[in-house]
Amino acid sequence: MKADEKELFRNKLGQHSEKINQLLARYGVKFGIYKHGTFKEQLFPYDPIPRVIEKDEFANLEMGLKQRVKALNLFLKDIYSERKILKDGVIPEEFVYAGSGFLAQCDGFTPPKGIYSHISGIDLVKGKDGQWYILEDNLRIPSGASYPMIARSLMRKATPSTFENVRVADNRNYADLLKSTMDYVNEGGLNVILTPGRFNAAYFEHSYLAENIGSHLTDGSDLFVERDGLYFRDNEGNKVRVGAVYRRISDEYLDPMNFNPESVIGIPHIFDVYKKGGVALLNAPGNGVADDKGIYYFVPKMIKYYLDEEAIIPNAPTYLLYYEKDRQYVLDNFGKLVIKDVAEAGGYGVFFGKDMDKEKTEKFKDLIRKEPRRFIAQEVIDFQDLDLYDEGKIVSRKADLRAFVLMKDEPVVWKSGLTRFTRNPDSFVVNSSQGGGFKDTWVLA
């Protein structure tokens, strides 16, 4: 498209912003946050100008994402069995065990079909040089596919001619992909989505996916374990076998008999049934060992080790403060880097060296020296800005992409993704909980 055609196209889409956002509000497309102990639901602002990925570009991303998720699944299988990658010195042993993600309860057990991360949310950014970088792997409970799903269906109603003229891969198949992923590992019985409940931040997504897959949504009060099975109690008192649970509850709270005994939202003994092969859990417990920001550093080495391949999509240039050489580099170049606390998520625990004054910098450096395992550092990538329609004007803001990879016998990359943008022109933090918005992601067909 020529520049003036692009401008017209963006404005044409932008004029639908208000109506689409009203419809999203009508359909309850929200997320929740807790502030000062109070729960508040917020609408997730939508910008109708999509991120557009050309067909060939996506094909390359697809190869890279499939490769990465395969390697991560192999890593998880290895870590919870023979631990060859540790024995071969590729990853320091203590680095794995010192993290909170490794669950001893999962040791020695392989989940159904050997799949650990059935639904992976891989965060990427595109640099101004056109290079894509992996920012983060999310293998526990990655959120966000529902937003572009519903936005697409509304945009198609708002501007059908756009979709007649631009061949965009349809993204409304996510529910079918998810259902087939659950069916693939189902041990015989219902598919169920297990939610912590109405006041969870991502509750809209839990309920929207349940509606679209045609599965039960439960907060666990209707589930119980009996012998080697997990059952759903219906309103007539009958028990109906459950074969797969897409659990949106963290490992810690999943089963009070095996994990945190204070959990009141988990299902007692569900983990025991899982280990006996009575039910599939998506994603498998214990994945946190692989999506730790520290372990992220090693993923290109995992790809080499397990697949004998070079990573197609590189990590953002990263320094592991656990290693003395990297630590010294970070201390010497603090002002140029972004430091991340490996235990944090949702855009929290991210510190830009350039934003700290001298006193804060020195305090932080002391913290790094005392707790090197706690942090990684990365070069600040100059993301490509994306256009945003803001009150009748086109502005530019930083944005990332969360791609979704679903795993059956082979990984499948959803031909779309959640593009998140920051509304603050000076910020690189795009997370919804910190005031960001979202766009649809168009993969050209």
Place this chain on the structure above:
Amino acid sequence: MEKYALSKTNTDELYWLGRYTERVYTSLDLFAGVFDEMIDGDQEAYKTMLRNLEIADIYEDKRDFNKRYCFDKSNPDSIRYSLERGFDNAVIMRELIGSASLSYIQEAIYEMDTAEKSESPMIDLQKVQDLVVAFWGMTDDVILDDRVRNLLKVGKIVERIDLYSRMNRDMSRIAREVDRLEGRIGKSGISYDHRRLQKLHDISHEKSGPDHMPAFEDYQMIVENVESLI
């Protein structure tokens, strides 16, 4: 088509969703009547309505009643409160009732916000009623599972019988609602007291028609039986 396994929780939530949406709808009707009466008639007409509905009279005057009975989120007797509770039930039933149905309740809440700030709230409150009716229509249209539809309707009808009886409405109207209830309750899967349903039938039909003058006690019996039915 494989029957969807409904849980006891689902049953309760659907039933109460039916009750709350009916409560909003009929309460708006009752309120509209009293509102008009108080414009140039009995300034305390609202007190009779409160007494009939057994609602605490916590209001300073008719202005306070008009405002808080409609819009006060913290007042468990307010229309707004009932709508929010209905929404609380609906939002966890999305996979059973569908996003389209749920969206009408969500829109009703937004319209309530608009009505509260409006200079003519009665005009804007009409839209809330319209959206509740749209919700009922949509659920009738999109929900394929008979039990789910019937649970919503059973809740709706039970609430209507309760409110109509408290307001001493025409007994033949109440008898008609009991007939509708009898047609649905057996298909909903909800546990109920058959004896009490029979009593509702007997009282409402015996006391219907132009030759009968139902007594206060007759209405009380209906309220007592409908409240203990489920």
